[in-house]
Each structure stands twice: as structure tokens, then as C-alpha cells.
Amino acid sequence: MSKKIFIDFKRCIACKACEVACEMEHGEARIRVFEFPDLTSVAFNCRHCEKAPCVEVCPTNALSKDDDGAVVLDPLKCIGCLMCGLACPFGIPKIDEYNKIMDKCDLCAHRRAEGKLPACVSACPTEALKYGDINDVLWAREGKIVAEFKDIGDRTNVLEAYLIR
């Protein structure tokens, strides 16, 4: 099953612990927090797309999907042609100027191998970042409401219960 990092922007306080945690782990932050004038903020990393354009365009197969569904880079195969960077609709793969190969979020492959969460998710003090399968994450977020739906049964109340949130 493919797992991703989801962001609950309602919870994000733009503290950038995720950026710093990623930077401590990889030398450079691969997640970025965008702040908007109305005080909302969104942390944004690679989406590890189901049909990932970067993987599709990579001429050397340096990019591939691992068992958890993360798009990972094999540095030995990367030739720094920048195709993935262009193909990514979010501009995620970045050139590492020193090594002249690409650098991108791999959902902390080495941490996952040890059974740990990605660094950014581990740190996030508000749990705005959630790692998991979309269905599990949705259930954790909306499940309480769904359970209430089942409990109440009365459609008008259900609607009210939903709207007051």
C-alpha cells in the first residue's frame, strides 16, 4: 500500500520544525513551509505521485518507487539531466550543486527501514503532518464524524452535526 505525508493545514503553525528536522537529516531541507498573508501556512514536500512524471521521464531509471510507494533516487544512476525537475508539476527535484545530481524527498528511506517515521513527521509539534495510507489518515481525521453519523442515524441531525464543525 502506498504511504504518503499528508498535511492538515488547519493545524500548521508555521514553526518550521519540519524543515529543520529534514535539514538535520539530509543536509538540506526537502520540505518547505509556505506562509500566506492571512496567517495560514502549508508545509509542502514531494507528493510521491501515483503516476509520477519524474519517474516516467527519467532516462536512466535513477528514479523509482520503493515498496512503500515513495519515489526514491539512486544517486549512482542520476546524471543530473534535470528532466525530472522540469517534469514535476511541483518543481520538487532540485539539483545538488556540489554533486551535480538531483536531490529529493525519499520519505526518509533510511528511517523507514528502521521502522521510524519520516523526520519531518516525527518532529511536527502539532501533528499537522501525518504519515500513512490515505484511507487511514482520512479515517483518523474524519472517522469520528463518520462514527457519529452511524450513531445518530437521523439525517437532519447528521447534517447539523456536520455543519457545526
Place this chain on the structure above:
Amino acid sequence: MAEKLVPVVCPWCSVGCRFYIVNVNGYPKKIEFDYENDIRNHGKLCPKGVAAFQYLRHPDRLKRPLKRVGERGEGKFVEISWDEAIKEIAQKLSEIKEKYGPEALAFLGSERCSIEENYVLQKLARALGTNNLDYVCRMCQSTAVAGKGMLLGHPGLTNPFEDIFKAKVIVLWGYNPAATNPVFFGQYIEKAILDNNATLIVVDPRKTKTAKYADIHLQPYPGTDLAVALAMLNVIITEELYDKDFVAERAEGLEELSKTVEKYTPEWAEKVSGVPAELIRKAAITFATAGTAALLTNEGVNQHANGTRTVMALTEMMVLCGYFGKEGVMSGAIPGAHNGMGAGLMGVEPDALPGKFPLHAEEHRRRIEEVWGFKIPEKPGITYVEMVDALLKGKLKALYVMGTNPAKSLPNLKKVEEAFKNIEFLVVQDIFLTETARYADMVLPAAAWFEKDATAVSFERRVQRSFKAADAPGEAKPDWEIIVMLAKELGLGEYFNYSDVDDILREINRTIPFLTGATPERLKKNLKGCMTPCPDESTETPRLFVQGFLTPNGKAQLIPVEYEEPGEVPDEEYPFWLTNYRFVGQFHTGTMSHRSKSLSKRWPEEYVEINENDAKRLGIKDGNLVKVETRRAALVLKAKVTPHIREGVVAVPWHWDFNYLTTDVLDEYAKMPELKTAACRISKVEG
């Protein structure tokens, strides 16, 4: 490669987060999050926590004792040996004591050092015959300590973190936890709001990341929130929204208080504070009728010349509504640093003994004298800010500074710099050459927090042990070792017979009855620590005031409070209210955080926030350079034009040069300086 995981307490704020340092042969390699233990942060960390070991190996770390060769303040030193340094310091201190008496000496402890280190420091001062002792709590929490102390007999946070989930209303007054305590905010407050539907009331002139979640946001002018608090008391009393049974049983003084606040109507408060009367009324009713409430305060309340009064009024709101001693409530002020509370408990204060017993409490003095084996001087010492005046007047000759940075954290810095030039002998022990150390005659290299075993008390009153996770660089030593070396050289060795921190903690266990149960054995076995009071090894106290208050008769004292302005208010010449705030990724005077790569990259510089309407009026655009000028000094800063600050107020982050602008007017009860507001004028810098 021998890799080990060492459990530590976070060295920054006072939430008391835990994590591990991965240590490879004495060298800190990285941090790891702690999910195993039943710890307060649930493994979560803010950016400072994640970057916590970056400053450890910064090339600026002090590695050997230094002796000044250049002018004071110039920062020119030569390296000397520990032996020479300690000998010279001991000699000079003895000389000064001989010539001018012990009161010419003063000592500053530190909220960034352990309880053991603060304990030995105050013991040394007292062994030398002076109570001239203080630490930065004076500029952070002292008003809260004084105000709540008078009313309730104890200033601490009343309830465990979990209780906030059950609070129906949360009031954050002059407190922006999303920036100052993100983990506490994210793991407790935000969950109460988003998952448990708690109502949030925020009182802050700025619309902060915290205020983003507020149902009611009151934006008073800085330091006029006392007016808002008095008006809320007025509403609660006149509309009879208070808990009559609770007040009858557990408080005294309602009549006087009612009479006093009669005149402080919401309409009056609107004129003073600029907060609409209707909004004040709504906040008061929401708060008083909630059933359970948390009211948390911080520097926005504390750091004013009227701070103690505001704390008193707010505490009275909690008493009147009968919220104390229950589940689902919380009341407290949040110290800045991880051991802000612990240092205070150790008696690093001019008028309090270890355990915070007043110096004049004879039975406690006797008891402690018995443990120590020498007489404690009876005359109270002078406070932090008062030391500056004493230096200028030549009354104070020598200052011994452990792990703190007065040349940046005190108000009215130009005056402070004068004072430090005037000093006869200054010793600074720290991990970097701070602004203060530049004036020192002798600088001693200290081990950083991760480089020693140490105990701290978080703002939840939780006593926790942190373990040595890295070797100190060069010849740097733990602060307690340095103090003990000095004590021995001063001929006081018999009172300082410790071979490790556990010895000191055991003496603390004997000296302070409510810490008797916080033994080294308990803290090592149990990383979650224990909440003080813990009179024996199997007891702790999660909730305060369940039976009664800690005043002599067990009742809360509703002492009436009259309105008083903050230390400086705008006039024609200086028409703006100036205030300050904190960045989530910077800490205090920046000694450590400015030297952390990941933090200084993201929070690199200060700027001044100006309301968009004010900016338009003055022709200031975002990014323009502006001069911010008070009666004491001026700073040139970039403007940040924003709708998130109220008109008439400008704000500057505190971690850089803010204190050149502030005034040193003091709160009469706590001697807290007016750090949070000043009158200023602003003008665009052309070119």
C-alpha cells in the same frame, strides 16, 4: 564505533521536552525523537529542539579560561590555566570583601543551568556573607511570582498538561505559545481547541499564530490589559457570574474588591485600552460561565511596571469563578527557559532561601543553617536591575555571572554598558563569549547543558533528569564544578564537599522539604520525573490547591487592585506604543540560537512590524528602512507592513538589540522592569 542513545531534556524553553542524543565516542552525532517513554512532548519537538545540538560544536565555544588584556568591553583576552584563574578570582573576591564588606559582591545565577548548579552558587554567595543574588526570572516571571504568591501562596502552574483537554475555555493572555512553546501548544492547547471544541480567548496587541485560533481576540495597547482585566472583574461581579459557594468558602476580600472595581466598567476600559467594551463583556461572560477554564499568561502580562497588578487581577478572575483545585482547569505563567522554575526554587534570590522560603522566616533559616553548617546573612540583597544602579554608584564592586547575559537582557542597555565599564571586578562563566563576557576580567569556559548530568524543573513543576550526552570541548567544565573549585580556593571547602551532581541533589533533597522525594535514584529510574511538591519518593502533586490555598489561612486573598499605567506611555513627542515579541526559532539573547545554523538561516534578522494604515500615513512601504526611536536610543530596522498588529502599536522581535530602547522603570512589588512597552516615534530613513 560505539553509538549510544542518551536521554536528555531540551535546553531551550520550559515545556520540558525530552529526546535522545546519539553519541558516538563522546561526540554528538544527531538527535533522535523519543516515542517510547511516557513523556510530555510525545516525541514531538519544535525547530529549536530539533536543532538543539548545533551550537554545541560551534567554533566560538569557550575552551580555556581567559583573562582580559584590553579595555573593558573590547573583548581582548589571553588564555590562562584553570589554576591561575581560580586563584586570581578567589584572591580578588576576598580582597574586595575585606576592603568593602560582603555586600560589595553580587552573584547572578541562571535559568539555563541545573538546579544543582544554582544551588551551589547561592550557597557560595551566602557562605561569603551576601544575599546579593538574582537571576533572569526577575525579568521574566517575578511579577507572576509576586502576584500569585500574595493571593494564593504559590506561583506555579496549577495542573498537569492533560487537564487542558477538559477546559471549556482557554484564555491565553499576553502569551503566544504557538511561537514560544510550540510543543505544548500543538500537543495540548491546539488539540483542546480543534478536537475538543474548547473556546479560545486571546489577549495580545498582535494577531499571532496563536490568535489565528481565537474565538475572541482582544487587542489592547501594550500594558493596558490591566484595564481589560479590571473591567472583566467588574462584569463578573456586577452581573453576579461568580461562584458564590466557592468564594464564600475559599476566598476572602470580595467586598473590598467589588467596591474597587465598580468604577472600572468595560466602557472605561475601552477608553484606556482601545478594546471595544462589548468584546470585553463577551469575554468576561464566556470565561465566567464556562464551567472549566484555563488561564495562561506570559511575558505580555509579566514584563510591565504594572505587571504584578495585572497578575493579581487575572488570578482574581480565576478565584471568583471557582476554577482552582479542579480537573480541566489550569493557571500559570510560563518561564522562558527550561530551568526557569528550578533556579528560583534553589533560592537564587535576594530575599528567599532554597525552597523559596522568605529570608526572614527564621525557622527555615535555622533549619538550613543546620544543614549547611554556617550562618546565613540576614540582610536581604539587591535585585537584578538594582545591581546596575549599585554598580554606577560604586556600591557594588564585583559581580559573578553564571550562564546569563545581562549586557543584552537588561533594559536601557546604554546605561548597563556604563555600569559594566565602572565595575571593579567581573567574572563570567558561560559557553560563549557573550556581550557580558566582553566586559569581564575573567571568563571561565562552562560545559553546555548536554555535556553534564543535570536536573531541571519544567513549567509543569516536573523535576526531570538530563544525562551527559557529549564531552565538553577543550577544558570547559560543568558550572557546579567551577563553583566548587572556587569555594575550595576561598577556604570554604568544608561546605562544598561534593564529588558529583548526585551529592548536590541529595543535599537539596535534605534542604527543601517539597523536593525530598526527587532523589537521584528516582529521577534516573523514571525519565518522566515527578511533579513537585514531592515530599517523599512515592509521592508527587499533579494538582495544586485541591484542599486549600497555600496562604497562611488556606484562603485566597482577593486584594483589590487599582489601575496603573505601564512604565511609559505615548505622548505627542513619542506617539507610538512599542512592544516586542519572540520568534519561534530564536531564543532569548541569541547566545545559542544565533549560533545555530538552521535557526539563524530561517530567522536571520529583526524588523519592525507596523500596521498598514499607520504605514500608509507615514509613507512607509514594506521593506523600507525606518528609524525606531525612544527617549534612550534609536534602532534602524526594516519595516514589515502588516494588518496583524493594531494601529498605533509597533513591534520588534526581542532577540537582537531591543533593550537599547527600553526603560528601566520598575514594578513596585517585584522590581520587574518595563520591558514590554515604551513610547517611540518612527520615521522613514531616506535613501
